[in-house]
Amino acid sequence: xxxDKILCFELFGDYAQFRKxxxxxxxxxxxxxxxxxxxxxxxxILGIDKLKNPETFSGxxxxxxxxxxxxxKKTKIxxxxxxxxxxxxxxxxxxxxxxxxxxxTNVRYRIYFSxxxxxxxxxLKGLLEAHQSVYSICLGISGCLAxxxxxxxxxxxxxxxKQKLWMNTxxxxxxxxxxxxxxxxxxxxxxxxxxxxxxREVTKYEEVLFELMGEPISLISxxxxxxxxxxxxxIRGF
Numbered sequence: 366x367x368x369d370k371i372l373c374f375e376l377f378g379d380y381a382q383f384r385k386x387x388x389x390x391x392x393x394x395x396x397x398x399x400x401x402x403x404x405x406x407x408x409x410i411l412g413i414d415k416l417k418n419p420e421t422f423s424g425x426x427x428x429x430x431x432x433x434x435x436x437x438k439k440t441k442i443x444x445x446x447x448x449x450x451x452x453x454x455x456x457x458x459x460x461x462x463x464x465x466x467x468x469x470t471n472v473r474y475r476i477y478f479s480x481x482x483x484x485x486x487x488x489l490k491g492l493l494e495a496h497q498s499v500y501s502i503c504l505g506i507s508g509c510l511a512x513x514x515x516x517x518x519x520x521x522x523x524x525x526x527k528q529k530l531w532m533n534t535x536x537x538x539x540x541x542x543x544x545x546x547x548x549x550x551x552x553x554x555x556x557x558x559x560x561x562x563x564x565r566e567v568t569k570y571e572e573v574l575f576e577l578m579g580e581p582i583s584l585i586s587x588x589x590x591x592x593x594x595x596x597x598x599x600i601r602g603f
Contacts, residue, residue, distance in 0.1 A: 366602075368428045368479035370520050371593065372486070374493055375434060376406065377473040378511040381504035382466065386558065386567075394467045394505070396437045397535060397575060398474065400559040400603055401567070402505060403429050407478060410492055411485060412499025419561040424569070427480040430534045430600040433579035434473040437553075441465045472504060475516075477534070477593065477600055490518060521591040524599065530590060531581040534600040538572040543585040551577040559603060573603055 383395040383402055398406075401419070404427075408418035422429070446462045480486050492498060493515040502511045524530060529545060538554060553575060560569035576582055581599070590601045 366424075366426060366428045366479070366481060367523075367589075368521055368591070370518060371428065371430075371477045371479045372490055372493060372518055373475065373477050373516040373593070373596065375473060375475050375514045375516060376502075376504070376511055377434075377513070378504045378509055379471065380509045381469040381472045381511075382509055383469075383505040391464060392466050394439065394469055395555065395557055396439075396469070396553055396577065397431060397433065397557075397573075398505065399557040400429055400431075400571075401561045403431065403476060403478075406502050406511070407476075407489065409500040409502045410498040411489055416563060418563075419565065420563050421485070422480055424560055426482065428478065428602045430477040430602050432475040432477075432534045432598065432600070433575060433577075434475050435471060436579060437577045438470045439467055440470050441467055468509070469504075475598075477598075477602075517595070519596060520594045522594060524586075524590045524592055526586050526588050526590075529583065529585055530599050531583055532586070532590065532601060533581050533598045535573050535575045535603050536582070536584070536586075536601045537603050538574055540587050540601060541574065541584055542587045545583040545585065547583050550580055550582065552582070553577055571603060 383398050385393045385395055404422045413421055444464050444466050446464055503509050504511045554572060556570050556572045558567040559571040561567050590599055592599055
């Protein structure tokens with residue numbers, strides 16, 4: 366999707382946990398929320414049924430970009446998981462399983478969103494302006510409740526490819542033509558799910574690049590990027 370305007374809001378919370386798909390007994394967290402998480406949060410604000418939400422905002426009919434507004438910080442918190450297939454097991458300490466779970470702390474993200482469906486777009490704009498959501502929003506798991514701050518609606522200016530720019534948002538590696546390391550950066554490259562169908566099957570994974578402290582990345586992009594008028598952020602969807 367090629368947007369001409371976006372809704373922008375900042376999502377924040379004390380803790381977040383975006384479980385990596387390849388971990389099992391000791392859950393590790395992605396350093397940033399995958400696109401599938403962001404569509405889930407937007408769907409929760411709008412009140413979209415969770416069985417229909419994954420395909421509501423696909424890569425073809427919506428635009429989502431993500432900027433880190435605070436450094437990535439992680440901690441491990443011990444959980445005592447219970448086996449609860451019967452009431453007796455709740456009191457049987459042999460069935461308890463102490464597990465260290467990795468969490469992100471003091472997170473804040475700037476979200477840029479647009480979609481082709483004018484109805485959903487206007488409803489989301491109204492809810493954001495009123496600081497409301499149909500369902501409670503969380504950062505990955507239900508124990509990590511989130512809040513948001515609406516920044517406004519902004520026009521976009523397309524930036525042509527093959528020119529040097531400072532990218533403020535997470536960028537797919539498939540869009541990077543050349544990295545220009547003018548200054549020391551803490552870069553991380555990771556494969557994460559981006560598109561999911563209504564059966565909760567991931568249909569697309571993407572390798573993305575971002576800076577762990579939230580600093581912009583100097584690069585030459587293979588395709589068009591966008592300048593957010595008013596914020597002066599250079600963004601790319603993922």
